Amino acid sequence: MRNSPIGIFDSGVGGLTIYEEIHKLLPHENIIYLADSKNAPYGEKSKEEIIDISVKNTEFLLSKGCKLIVVACNTASTNAVKYLRDHYAVPFIRVQPAIKPAALNSKTKVVGILATKGTLKSELLFETSQRFAQGVEVVEQVGEGLVSLIESGKMHSLEMTNLLRKHIVPMLQKNIDHLVLGCTHYPFLTDQIKEIVGDQVTILDSGEAIARQTKVILEQENLLNLDIGEISRVFYTNKDTLVMQQILDEFDEGFKALKTNF
Numbered sequence: 001m002r003n004s005p006i007g008i009f010d011s012g013v014g015g016l017t018i019y020e021e022i023h024k025l026l027p028h029e030n031i032i033y034l035a036d037s038k039n040a041p042y043g044e045k046s047k048e049e050i051i052d053i054s055v056k057n058t059e060f061l062l063s064k065g066c067k068l069i070v071v072a073c074n075t076a077s078t079n080a081v082k083y084l085r086d087h088y089a090v091p092f093i094r095v096q097p098a099i100k101p102a103a104l105n106s107k108t109k110v111v112g113i114l115a116t117k118g119t120l121k122s123e124l125l126f127e128t129s130q131r132f133a134q135g136v137e138v139v140e141q142v143g144e145g146l147v148s149l150i151e152s153g154k155m156h157s158l159e160m161t162n163l164l165r166k167h168i169v170p171m172l173q174k175n176i177d178h179l180v181l182g183c184t185h186y187p188f189l190t191d192q193i194k195e196i197v198g199d200q201v202t203i204l205d206s207g208e209a210i211a212r213q214t215k216v217i218l219e220q221e222n223l224l225n226l227d228i229g230e231i232s233r234v235f236y237t238n239k240d241t242l243v244m245q246q247i248l249d250e251f252d253e254g255f256k257a258l259k260t261n262f
Contacts, residue, residue: 001067001223002067002222002223002224002225002226002227003030003225003227004030004065004066004067004223005029005030005031005032005064005065005066005067005232005234006022006026006029006030006031006032006066006067006068006069006070006214006218007031007032007033007034007058007061007062007064007066007068007069007070008022008031008032008033008034008069008070008072009033009034009035009036009054009057009058009060009061009069009070009071009072009073009076010034010035010036010072010073010076010184011036011037011039011040011041011042011053011073011075011076011147012035012036012037012040012041012147012150012151012185012237012239013035013037013150013151013185013237013243013244013247014072014073014147014150014183014184014185014186014188015033015035015070015072015073015184016033016035016235016244016247016248017072017184017185017187017188017205017207018070018072018095018184018207018210018211019031019033019072020207020251021207021208021210021211022070022210022211022214023233024211025208025211025212025214025215026211026214026215026218026224026225027231028225028226028227028228028231029218029224029225029231030225030231030232030233031232031233031234032061032064032066032233032234032236033233033234033235033236034057034060034061034236034237034238034260034262035235035236035237035238035239035244036053036057036238037151037237037238037239037240037243037244038238038239039053040147040148040151041075041116041147041148041151042073042075042076042116042118043075043115043116043117043118043119043142043147043183044116044117044118045075045118047079047080047118050075050076050079050080050118051079051080051083053076053080054071054076054079054080054081054083054084055080055083055084055087056262057076058084058088060236060260060262062088062090064234066090067090067223068090068091068092068093068214068217068218068221068223069084069088069090069091069092069093070092070093070095070210070214071084071092071093071094071095072095072184072210073095073183073184074095074096074097074115074116074118074119074182074183074184075116075118075119075122075183077094077095077096077124078094078096078118078119078122078123078124078125079118079122081094091217091221091223093210093213093214093217095184095206095210096124096128096206096209097113097115097119097125097128097180097181097182097206098180098181098204098205098206098209099111099113099125099128099129099132099133099138099180100128100132100133101178101204102133102178102179102180102202102204103132103133103136103138103178104132105178105202106136106177106178107177108175108176108177109135109136109137110136110137110139110174110175110176110177111133111136111137111138111139111176111177111178111179111180112138112139112140112141112168112171112174112176112178112179112180113125113138113139113140113141113179113180113182114141114143114167114168114171114179114180114181114182114183114186115140115141115142115143115180115181115182115183116142116143116147116182116183117142117144119182119183120140120142120182125182137174139171139174139176141167141168141170141171142167143167143182143183143186144167145163146160146163146164146167146183146185146186146189147183147185149163150185150188150189150243151185151239151243152243153242153243153246155188155189156192160189160192161192164189164192164193164196165196168193168196168197169196172196172197172201176201177200177201177202178201178202178203178204179193179197179201179202179203179204180204180205181193181203181204181205184205184207186205187205187207188247190203190205233253233255234258235248235255235256235257235258236257236258236259236260236262237257237258237259237260238259238260238261238262240259241257241258241259244257245257
């Protein structure tokens with residue numbers, strides 16, 4: 001099992017931001033990535049739909065022999081991980097918005113979170129805010145339309161710029177000093193967001209924390225790959241490969257996006 005791959009799935013290409021952090025920390029691990037772009041975005045779906053989709057993604061990765069699965073999607077993490085852990089034997093790593101560090105380090109005691117509707121209405125986010133953000137105002141904003149633009153190859157469009165300003169400026173007017181990116185697609189937009197928020201707002205995502213947690217669980221389960229030979233990394237998408245390939249080309253490691261009919 002040590003040589004078996006880590007599986008990662010997301011509602012599209014957003015989880016590649018998580019893949020990048022995992023590969024950086026665990027360069028000797030084999031990885032299989034599944035972009036479920038066909039069903040993106042998850043944020044508008046019901047909890048039952050999200051669980052059903054997550055089960056199908058899990059079954060796909062398990063059919064490829066994955067030893068651990070990273071649910072690299074905030075919406076799926078908050079709505080489906082408990083079900084997955086109850087029904088499958090492999091370890092699952094979930095993504096959790098970085099509310100805790102934002103609240104602990106806020107000077108203005110006002111922090112913003114930009115996320116999908118599915119994440120913002122989840123029990124997990126509510127419990128996290130109740131536990132770690134007492135005395136801090138959490139300004140929530142649905143990032144409506146952002147995932148769809150990224151998945152359609154319009155990441156750097158004027159439409160994206162205008163939409164980001166529409167979502168973020170009202171949070172700035174409420175004096176946030178930390179902005180939590182509560183969707184794994186959103187770190188692709190960090191540079192554009194910085195142009196809007198300036199130097200006075202700290203932007204947080206959960207990529208590094210997820211990579212560290214993945215390493216911890218692999219160590220606890222004796223699943224770390226000790227073979228430093230040739231490493232396999234495979235990237236699947238169930239939609240057109242163009243957007244994923246553009247992102248993989250930016251990684252500059254010669255990877256190819258593979259189409260699956262899953």
